[in-house]
Structures are given as structure tokens and as C-alpha cells.
Amino acid sequence: xxxxxxxxxxxxxxxxxxxxxxxxQTENHxxxxxxxxxxxxxxxxxxYSYGVKDTDKGEVSDGYSVSRSKTEDFLLTLESATSSQxxxxxxxxxxxxxxxxxxxxxxxxxxxxxx
Amino acid sequence: ILxxxxxxxxxxxxxxxxxxxxxxxxxxxxYALHWYRWETAKSPEALFVMTLNGDEKKxxxxxxxLNTKEGYSYLYIxxxxxxxxxxxxxxxxxxxxxxxxxxxxxxxxVKP
Numbered sequence: 001x002x003x004x005x006x007x008x009x010x011x012x013x014x015x016x017x018x019x020x021x022x023x024x025q026t027e028n029h030x031x032x033x034x035x036x037x038x039x040x041x042x043x044x045x046x047x048y049s050y051g052v053k054d055t056d057k058g059e060v061s062d063g064y065s066v067s068r069s070k071t072e073d074f075l076l077t078l079e080s081a082t083s084s085q086x087x088x089x090x091x092x093x094x095x096x097x098x099x100x101x102x103x104x105x106x107x108x109x110x111x112x113x114x115x
Numbered sequence: 116i117l118x119x120x121x122x123x124x125x126x127x128x129x130x131x132x133x134x135x136x137x138x139x140x141x142x143x144x145x146y147a148l149h150w151y152r153w154e155t156a157k158s159p160e161a162l163f164v165m166t167l168n169g170d171e172k173k174x175x176x177x178x179x180x181l182n183t184k185e186g187y188s189y190l191y192i193x194x195x196x197x198x199x200x201x202x203x204x205x206x207x208x209x210x211x212x213x214x215x216x217x218x219x220x221x222x223x224x225v226k227p
Contacts, residue, residue: 031213042204042219043159050213058214090158098208098215099146103161 003027004107006091012113019078021110023091031094032074033104034058034066036087043090049074050097081114088112117141119207121218128195129226135191136221138205142186147208149215150179150190154201162190162203195225 003026013019023032033048035058045058047066055066063085065077078085089110096102120139128134138148147166151159163172168183176193192199202222206215 033215035217040219043206043217045214045216048213056212056214059216097213098149098164098206099210099213101147101164101166103149103151103164104159104215105161106158108158 004091004093004105006089006107006110008110009108010111012115013081014115015082016080019081019112019114021076021089021091021112023074023076023093023107025072025074025091025093027093027095027105028071029093029095029105030071031097031104032068033092033094034064034074034076035090035092036060036085037090037109038087046076046089083114086112086114117207117209117216119205119216119218121203121205121221123221124219125222125224127224127226130195130197132195132225133191133193134195134223135189136203136223138188138190138218140186140188140205140207141209142183144209145183145186145207146210148181148183148188149206149208150188151204151206152201153204153220159204190221192223195223197225197227199223200225 005024034046035043049055049068091107092104150162153159165181170181202220206217
């Protein structure tokens with residue numbers, strides 16, 4: 001949907017290693033988001049971007065960093081992965097902000113396991 | 116920290132039953148209320164975005180209403196079908212920052 005590709009789709013790695021997840025969109029949407037989905041918590045916002053090089057923190061940003069050097073790509077990095085970061089990660093995009101009545105479009109998710 | 120509450124957490128109904136769920140949110144600084152449908156093993160899909168008090172939206176057998184003064188939205192499904200089985204998420208846009216705060220969802224199971 002909205003031409004959103006997340007990579008990788010699955011990853012298993014060890015505690016302490018760096019991990020980068022990529023979200024690529026082809027719709028030229030201004031806003032991009034990273035969420036994590038955990039049982040009992042629904043979707044929680046990690047970081048989001050409102051333009052190239054413009055990012056802000058979400059509810060659960062500790063241990064994560066992001067970068068957006070091009071409109072189409074939004075990278076999420078776990079500098080030193082911990083087991084508590086095992087989760088399913090969703091990228092979303094939107095043409096305008098949610099406060100302007102625009103829905104978000106979601107990628108298919110990345111399942112990350114940290115052993 | 117803003118809290119978006121959805122009830123019930125889960126719901127089991129028979130095919131043909133009509134059902135509804137609630138999304139409650141703080142009414143201050145309201146900008147928009149979103150509803151998403153999330154099927155197992157898929158990604159969330161937008162159903163409705165509502166911005167005005169009294170808004171009503173409809174898509175087929177699914178409709179939603181919004182009361183921003185008292186801080187709630189209802190989602191209705193008329194004549195539930197097994198393909199309606201999914202988790203329904205509401206999300207609040209409460210500031211001019213671009214953030215959405217999601218509720219934990221209501222999981223609906225429709226038995227044939």
C-alpha cells in the first residue's frame with residue numbers, strides 16, 4: 001500500500017549488535033513513521049519524520065535513532081540491540097499530518113528477534 | 116502522556132450480529148480521530164479519519180461517529196461477517212506535531 005517497502009522482513013541477531021531497518025516509499029509522502037507492535041501495547045510510536053532531515057521522538061524512542069536523508073527513505077537504527085527490542089516494527093507514511101485529516105499507510109512489517 | 120482507551124478489548128459475535136466498540140480520548144487539544152482495521156498477518160488499513168465534532172463516516176456496513184466534547188468515538192458494524200474478524204484500532208491526533216497516539220485495539224471474532 002502506498003508503495004511502502006520494509007527491509008529486511010525478518011531478522012535474527014544477537015544482543016549488543018547494531019541493527020538498521022529500512023523503510024522505502026515511492027509516493028513522495030512527507031511524513032514517515034516507525035512503530036513497534038508488542039502484545040498488550042498495540043502500536044507505539046518510536047520516531048517520526050516530517051521532512052528530509054526533520055525528525056522527532058515518539059513514545060518509546062530510547063535505544064533507537066533514525067535518519068532521513070532522502071524523501072523516500074527512513075532508517076531506524078538500534079545502536080546496540082537488547083532483547084527488549086524484540087518486536088514487530090512497522091513503517092508508515094502520510095501525505096500530510098494526521099491532524100490534517102490524512103490517514104497513514106503502513107508497510108508489511110519487519111519481525112526482529114534479538115537473542 | 117495522552118491515553119487512548121478502547122473497549123472492549125475483545126469481542127466474539129455470531130455472523131449476522133451487529134456490534135459496536137468505543138474509543139475514549141482526552142477532549143483537550145483535539146485535532147483528529149483515526150480508525151484502522153488490522154487483519155492478522157497483515158498491516159493496518161485506514162477506515163476513517165474524523166476531525167469535526169458530530170462527524171459520521173460510513174463505508175459499507177461499517178460506520179463511525181465522533182463526539183469531541185465528551186471525548187469518544189463509536190465504531191459500528193452492521194450484520195457482522197466472518198471477514199470482519201480483525202483488530203480495530205483508533206488513534207488520536209491531539210496536537211499539531213504529526214503524531215498519532217494509538218489505543219490498544221478491540222479484537223473482533225465473528226463466528227460463522
